[in-house]
Amino acid sequence: MPYEVRAVVAVKKGAPVEVRTIVVPDPGPGEVLVSVQACGVCHTDLHYREGAVNDDFPFLLGHEAAGTVDAVGEGVTDLRSGDYVVLAWRAPCGSCRSCRRGRPWYCFDSRNAAQPMTLLDGTPLSNALGIGAFAEKTLVAAGQAVKIDPAARPEAAGLIGCGVMAGYGAAVNTGNVGRGDTVAVIGCGGVGDAAVAGACLNGAMKVIAVDIDDKKLDRAERFGATHTVNSRGTDPVEAVRALTDGFGVDVAIDAVGRPETFLQAFYMRDHAGLLVQVGVPSPHMSVELPLVDVFSRGGALKSSWYGDCLPSRDFPFLIDQYLYGLLDLNAFVTETIALDQVEEAFAKMGRGEVLRSVVVL
Secondary structure (H helix, E strand, O other): OOEEEEEEEEOOOOOOOEEEEEEEOOOOOOEEEEEEEEEEOOHHHHHHHOOOOOOOOOEEOOOEEEEEEEEEOOOOOOOOOOOEEEEOOOOOOOOOHHHHOOOHHHOOOOOOOOOOOEEOOOOEOEEHHHOOOOEOEEEEEHHHEEEOOOOOOHHHHHHHHOHHHHHHHHHHHHOOOOOOOEEEEEOOOHHHHHHHHHHHHOOOOEEEEEEOOHHHHHHHHHOOOOEEEEOOOOOHHHHHHHOOOOOOEEEEEEOOOOHHHHHHHHHOEEEEEEEEEOOOOOOOOOOOOOHHHHHHHOOEEEEOOHHHOOHHHHHHHHHHHHHOOOOOHHHHOOEEEOHHHHHHHHHHHHOOOOOOEEEEO
């Protein structure tokens, strides 16, 4: 029978979110019902509320979540009731042209639940990133629920479902940071700090954190940054070059996603260095680069989609790193809040007061 649960809904563009009662159906073929224990408040949720993703209102927000499986639908064999899972917004299909080429992290037909969740009047909800986890229960495709070690506290574990994975993966999967590399990370929010942590864990010799906020730079040091640059009053390109014997870094990661930070990352690379963009730009943004600079500096410019991760492989690994004390997921959790405090959390996020507010249910 369907379930009536409380959830956070963005009813219309730019309006404050509301806590509504929604209807969640029993899982159908290939689907699982998950009781959400914790869900992080991510900038992407705010983008949905502001209509910056699309106009398919009303939206059921929330996607950085951990919880337990309540029930599974027909054909689901690798999950059962009681399993502890983190939800992923990419679930490789296994059959698209990218999956067939052995690149499931680029899957072009990622799976979501087929059945919609609805408002009480039957209005279908659009699930943020195909999840919708600011809710007591949510319905997802089985491939979106990745089983992890139950020893991990849900407030921390859920964050690998988006921000932590995006940043860590930008450094490790997309950037291929290795032993002895020099790295710069522009933007020290949740994604940027995860990139700092990933670079350090993978053996980078020097990790330079760049931001305009000294508090964020201090926090980046907690995640392993060896040097910091406040770019509010300093040319970050010159500062990074000064810290690398005038050469620039092997890997520059733009965790902001603005034209100016992209250009900074481009020019703070060493020759043949790699630029990784993981910050999400607005649709109207553009960058102009002299083509001769693109050619003569060599290297590569790469976008990192979800940290180019394979959730079934990477989520359990990151949880193990957390439980071994190597990746401090707890440090990403600034505060825990209730469902009816999400709008306030958006305001705090906009003011730069929190790394992550996490809804606990």
